[in-house]
Amino acid sequence: MKERKESGFVKFLEEKLKDDRAAMARLRRGLGKKTGTSEMYRYVVPFLPNEETDENRWQRSANRHFLIASLFSLHSESAGRGSSMGKVFRAMMASSPSVEKRFELLLEVDAEDLGGHLRQAVSLAKSKNVWVDFHQLFDDVIHWGDRSRGVQTRWAREFWGYEKEANKQTIETESKGETP
Amino acid sequence: MNGCTYNLIDEPWITCSGRDGTCRAVGLQELLLCAHELREIESQNPLTIAALLRVLLAVVHRAVDGPKTKPEWQNLYETGFFSKKVITSYLEKVHDRFDLFSELHPFYQTAGLINLDGSGKPLTVSIAAIMLERASGNNKTIFDHTTDDMPLALSPAEAAHALITTQAFALGGLNKKTANLDLGYQQSYLNASLVSGIFIALTGESLFETLMLNLLLPEYHKVPIENDDLPVWERNDRGGDGVRPPKGYLDFLTGKCRHIRLLPDQHGGGIMVSRLHIAQGEVFPHEIGNPSFMRKKNNKTDEYYCPQLDPDRLVWRDSFSLFAFNDTIDERPAAFRQAKTMRRVVRPSAHYLCTAIALANDKANPLAWRKENLPVPVALLEEQSAVYLLIKSMDRADAVSRILDGAVKVYIRNVLPPNSKDVNDKAKATGTMGVYWNRLEGHFRTFLSSLEQEDVALSAWYDKITATAWDALETCVRQRYADSAASLKAWAAAGDELNKKLAGLNATKGGELL
Numbered sequence: 001m002k003e004r005k006e007s008g009f010v011k012f013l014e015e016k017l018k019d020d021r022a023a024m025a026r027l028r029r030g031l032g033k034k035t036g037t038s039e040m041y042r043y044v045v046p047f048l049p050n051e052e053t054d055e056n057r058w059q060r061s062a063n064r065h066f067l068i069a070s071l072f073s074l075h076s077e078s079a080g081r082g083s084s085m086g087k088v089f090r091a092m093m094a095s096s097p098s099v100e101k102r103f104e105l106l107l108e109v110d111a112e113d114l115g116g117h118l119r120q121a122v123s124l125a126k127s128k129n130v131w132v133d134f135h136q137l138f139d140d141v142i143h144w145g146d147r148s149r150g151v152q153t154r155w156a157r158e159f160w161g162y163e164k165e166a167n168k169q170t171i172e173t174e175s176k177g178e179t180p
Numbered sequence: 181m182n183g184c185t186y187n188l189i190d191e192p193w194i195t196c197s198g199r200d201g202t203c204r205a206v207g208l209q210e211l212l213l214c215a216h217e218l219r220e221i222e223s224q225n226p227l228t229i230a231a232l233l234r235v236l237l238a239v240v241h242r243a244v245d246g247p248k249t250k251p252e253w254q255n256l257y258e259t260g261f262f263s264k265k266v267i268t269s270y271l272e273k274v275h276d277r278f279d280l281f282s283e284l285h286p287f288y289q290t291a292g293l294i295n296l297d298g299s300g301k302p303l304t305v306s307i308a309a310i311m312l313e314r315a316s317g318n319n320k321t322i323f324d325h326t327t328d329d330m331p332l333a334l335s336p337a338e339a340a341h342a343l344i345t346t347q348a349f350a351l352g353g354l355n356k357k358t359a360n361l362d363l364g365y366q367q368s369y370l371n372a373s374l375v376s377g378i379f380i381a382l383t384g385e386s387l388f389e390t391l392m393l394n395l396l397l398p399e400y401h402k403v404p405i406e407n408d409d410l411p412v413w414e415r416n417d418r419g420g421d422g423v424r425p426p427k428g429y430l431d432f433l434t435g436k437c438r439h440i441r442l443l444p445d446q447h448g449g450g451i452m453v454s455r456l457h458i459a460q461g462e463v464f465p466h467e468i469g470n471p472s473f474m475r476k477k478n479n480k481t482d483e484y485y486c487p488q489l490d491p492d493r494l495v496w497r498d499s500f501s502l503f504a505f506n507d508t509i510d511e512r513p514a515a516f517r518q519a520k521t522m523r524r525v526v527r528p529s530a531h532y533l534c535t536a537i538a539l540a541n542d543k544a545n546p547l548a549w550r551k552e553n554l555p556v557p558v559a560l561l562e563e564q565s566a567v568y569l570l571i572k573s574m575d576r577a578d579a580v581s582r583i584l585d586g587a588v589k590v591y592i593r594n595v596l597p598p599n600s601k602d603v604n605d606k607a608k609a610t611g612t613m614g615v616y617w618n619r620l621e622g623h624f625r626t627f628l629s630s631l632e633q634e635d636v637a638l639s640a641w642y643d644k645i646t647a648t649a650w651d652a653l654e655t656c657v658r659q660r661y662a663d664s665a666a667s668l669k670a671w672a673a674a675g676d677e678l679n680k681k682l683a684g685l686n687a688t689k690g691g692e693l694l
Contacts, residue, residue, distance in 0.1 A: 104665035104669075105665070107663075107665040107668055108664060149663045152663060152668055153658070153663075153668060153671060155668075156665075156668035156669060156671060157671070157675060159672070160672035160673065161672040161673075161675060161676050162676045162680065
């Protein structure tokens with residue numbers, strides 16, 4: 001099994017905010033707002049890099065934190081198993097074959113447009129009761145624009161590629177809320 | 181009278197590397213007397229190395245008048261160097277025959293040769309005519325972009341290299357020239373003796389050892405010997421043109437496939453050669469097999485033949501043909517067979533290389549030349565168990581290559597519109613198989629070097645094959661195509677195909693998905 005990527009920010013969301021309805025509502029109001037809202041600052045800014053670093057880089061990092069925080073507020077049941085959105089879409093396809101087209105569109109977006117497509121994807125996952133690993137998603141968002149397109153390749157492989165029977169079963173049981 | 185002289189016995193025209201790593205130019209005499217201190221001949225043109233080796237072997241055979249038996253060979257080898265007395269005595273006797281510009285007996289040339297134009301007047305030819313790498317006449321522009329209009333002049337050393345190389349590797353094709361000396365009009369040229377195969381030599385730790393390892397006894401070279409077998413420089417007849425049987429092994433080694441006469445000019449105190457005369461010379465029939473050529477079995481007819489160099493196929497991939505033998509069949513190059521027999525007298529710690537040198541051509545057009553070196557573990561020369569490991573290793577590499585080819589086609593099939601007809605062409609255009617085999621070569625050398633470790637070496641080799649297949653697929657397919665969703669989907673399918681099939685081979689790693 002792959003080692004799960006741990007994000008301190010996502011861990012904070014899971015452990016401190018998940019059960020705080022007011023906090024989650026504030027994060028949810030940040031959906032679709034690339035630079036977040038002032039309500040989100042108290043939760044997000046402590047995790048942002050030092051202001052003295054490159055301004056563009058800081059802004060991109062801030063946008064990613066706002067995005068993950070707002071997505072988390074949408075669907076806070078975490079998979080916690082290192083499964084990428086490729087596996088999430090694969091699990092959703094079992095009940096909705098049209099999901100494949102949505103997944104293909106998602107693979108082709110660039111970093112600027114990623115937030116909107118992910119919001120739709122996470123909404124859909126919630127409606128299908130498929131969990132999302134936000135630790136993995138956070139890391140994938142960071143590397144989405146890499147020239148190697150490693151994230152997209154991995155998601156594609158996990159969606160279309162061969163999956164071992166044991167892994168498939170575990171995702172399905174987790175999505176149903178059962179303990180694997 | 182041209183007034184020029186350049187004697188190849190004395191003048192420093194062959195660059196050699198010493199065993200201490202330094203390089204220096206030497207003449208024939210110094211080369212042979214210091215052969216035990218020299219590592220190898222250096223040349224940018226590997227064909228020159230093969231041609232020079234044959235000339236040197238002929239000199240040694242003639243100087244020692246043998247060796248004709250195993251004890252004679254053993255005595256020569258165990259001395260550790262060529263006898264100064266024997267070598268200098270012979271070279272003194274034939275000294276005048278090694279002058280490149282002699283009027284009477286120019287080395288490896290035909291005295292008095294003149295090409296004639298339609299009105300019977302002398303017509304010289306550019307020196308580029310004996311340089312395969314030059315775009316001359318009808319030669320394709322492969323290596324350079326000079327034309328026959330551009331003046332080209334060679335130093336005597338360079339001219340000597342070109343001359344010797346041409347006598348071994350000249351390509352057949354149109355001639356359409358007239359020459360004197362009863363040669364008359366000649367429509368075409370014939371291939372020289374080393375064109376139609378892959379020349380194989382065993383390379384030792386010194387030039388002395390290399391020459392000894394390739395100094396073949398009659399029972400190994402099997403060229404019938406007549407009483408008047410002489411190297412070309414000792415012949416007094418100028419030779420004819422066309423096909424004739426060799427008079428023996430010395431004649432075979434130094435056949436003059438072209439009549440050539442270099443035309444030197446004095447240039448500011450030095451000699452340069454820019455023009456020559458040339459005509460078709462003598463070639464040997466194909467039935468006289470070259471004992472130094474690689475031989476390969478035709479699996480359909482069970483007959484052995486001498487393959488030519490394929491620019492797309494590295495020689496090491498035919499290692500089975502180079503090294504395989506059993507109790508009844510041994511078609512390995514003669515030097516290998518002889519080395520196996522003489523192994524008991526050779527140093528136990530000896531490390532050999534198999535050196536393969538060849539020219540690929542399309543009729544009169546040179547396409548590529550190549551020199552490949554492969555380590556030769558002693559066990560591979562002697563033990564059939566080592567040969568068995570080699571067979572297994574090549575079988576695995578071939579099996580994975582077929583799987584990889586299949587995976588590439590899966591990718592292309594998924595990327596192209598349905599029912600596309602050019603899947604194979606596009607799959608080939610990715611260049612994946614070339615990358616696979618090229619990258620595998622280094623690992624193969626490592627495998628050969630560690631052959632005595634048997635299963636450990638084989639297991640490590642299998643791992644490398646798997647990793648190289650993935651690497652080739654990633655490099656040539658994944659990284660090369662636009663990253664649309666369709667191509668990413670195709671990549672997932674190709675990866676699955678490779679993974680599944682490799683797992684089916686029981687490879688040590690089925691291959692983790694990238």
